[in-house]
Amino acid sequence: EDSARKVEGGQSAVTYSLDRLGIPLIEVSTEPDIVDEEHAVEVAEKIGSICMLSGYARREVDSIRQDVNMSIGMGRVEIKGVQKLSLIGDFIRYEKKRQESILRAIETVKKRSGGKQIAVKFTDVSSIFEDSSSIIIRSGFKAGNRVYCSLLPKFAGTLKKGDLRIGKEISDVVKAFGLGGIFHSDELPAYGIEEEKISTVYSKLGKQQDDAVLILSSPPSRIGVITSGINSRINKLLSLDLAETRGPRDDGETFFLRPLPGKDRMYPETDIPIKHISAETMDFCRKNIPLEAKELQKELTERYGISEQDAVVLIKSGNMVKFRRIADYYKDARSVARLLLQKIPEIREKSGKEPDENLIMKVLQIAKGENWSRFVMEKAIEISTISGLMGDDLKSEIERQIMSEDDIASFISSGLKDGTLTQKNIIPYLGRSSKKLVDPALAISVFRRMTDQK
Incomplete structure (x- = not known):
């Protein structure tokens, strides 16, 4: 069945539309034997062609969606709800590049840390930024937020440098909690945040050359759950467990949506009797396969x-x-x-x-x-x-x-x-x-x- 679709989301609420909730869907699955992105596009086009040639497939927006599952050895990633077949190859290429980039970044971090456990612990530094001219910081204060910062040991130069984008991985998690994202030391000073305030924060945290720093604006009531979410994300990255559900963007990139569902979520619909497909039905279907x-x-x-x-x-x-x-x-x-x-x-x-x-x-x-x-x-x-x-x-x-x-x-x-x-x-x-x-x-x-x- 289709689910309620998200219409908009903010810091305190998410709005869903119930217009598609419970609509029956047909799911067509493939074996994990698609060899590359070109092959994936070819398979999707063939499945779509068979559906269209039947004459009974709806063609409205959102009536057909592809979930693209891929892995390069660091866990299965599901790209949820791809609507344009032409973008399937772009999403797979982007994911491959993203995961290879994460692998290089984590190898650098592990070499510096010697494999020690790494976690963030946020400190309230609102007093340092209360007279900041940054529009983002000022808007956060006006909304009742506080400014928090934390060391991210041994991650310097991996958050945003060349094709290394670990900062984006962490920012996507923060956005999933309804916030705008994070600031980090690989891109600061920026966003109107003064250099002397950044230096004060670095000094307060005792930042070393290989350390990165995260700064975010958050409601005080949410900083605990956000800290837990970021640490969970860091642990997954360090263990190179990249299995998760990601969403597609129109530019061919993907973003973090939610953890990948476990097997406990996959259960039969208890309110509907199992429908046994008879030999006669199968014979009828074989005789009515759409013409090429x-x-x-x-x-x-x-x-x-x-x-x-x-x-x-x-x-x-x-x-x-x-x-x-x-x-x-x-x-x-x-x-x-x-x-x-x-x-x-x-x-x-x-x-x-x-x-x-x-x-x-x-x-x-x-x-x-x-x-x-x-x-x-x-x-x-x-x-x-x-x-x-x-x-x-x-x-x-x-x-x-x-x-x-x-x-x-x-x-x-x-x-x-x-x-x-x-x-x-x-x-x-x-x-x-x-x-x-x-x-x-x-x-x-x-x-x-x-x-x-x-």
Whole structure:
């Protein structure tokens, strides 16, 4: 089942939306035999293609998400909720680079410390910063925070130097508690914090050359749990246990979300009986595996007489099943393809609304009864989508907005008599004269019939 999604988070509260909570999901898993990032993208595209070719997969935002699991020997990392297949390779490359960087940093720290245990212990140094001109520090004081600092022994030069970014690893944990992050000695002085105040802090802590210093602004009530979280993170880094759940960023990087769930979290749903899949069901599924894209494209063009291009777009856009249902009813497959691929996107762009299949079928039923042309049918669907009109009200609105065949014939007759009408200007002429919409195909047909042109 889907979970409640996080909408926003602050220091004291996290807001969740319940609109997706409990929605059933289908999960497709692979064996751990994907060899590299290119292979991962290829596998994801193949799974997505099979789902799309079935015709029953939703394509809305957030309807399909990938969880990418990877390891280079320091624990499994799950990158949760990747939506763009094109970024899968970027995330894997970033994670590989991040973990290799952590390995080099920790090797440096262990060489300096001789393998001794390292932990942080924060001290309140608010008195040093109470007259600081740093906007971040001043904003923290205004919010009721205090300023805390701690030594991080033997970590100097690993928090932010070249591609070493241990500071980011610690900062992500602090952000998970709703704070903005941390300041550290590899990047100070910065953020408007005065150099003399930094020197005072270093002196107070007894900082040595190989030591790093962390500074953060936090509510007093939370400094204990934040200290515990940072120490837990440091212990994991020192033991090179990098197993965790991380979130994806749009730039192809990842960030710490939460510890990786343990096996105790994986339990059957106790309120739902186990569903045994019968041999008959399996046999049915095997016989109904979706056709490959090229085979499906060929079947659509041959059965419905639509172009290869329209067939390809119907498949890729997820409109194939809807197209089959509507085309089988309306018996004009080319008009249905145009409706789904061109007219409905135009309506959506124009009004921000989109007709559902039920509305389309109701209007097409009227269109068949009234023998409407494609132009009129499309206009009726647009009017009904935007205004909600249906039945006799929709027919009346069509009569009000669109010239009838009799009206077209009358205006053409007048135009031919006074010499102001030719085949080239027939559409703008009729539009100006009637102040109504004109069906181009119908107008040309009437004009040719009245002038004995083939």
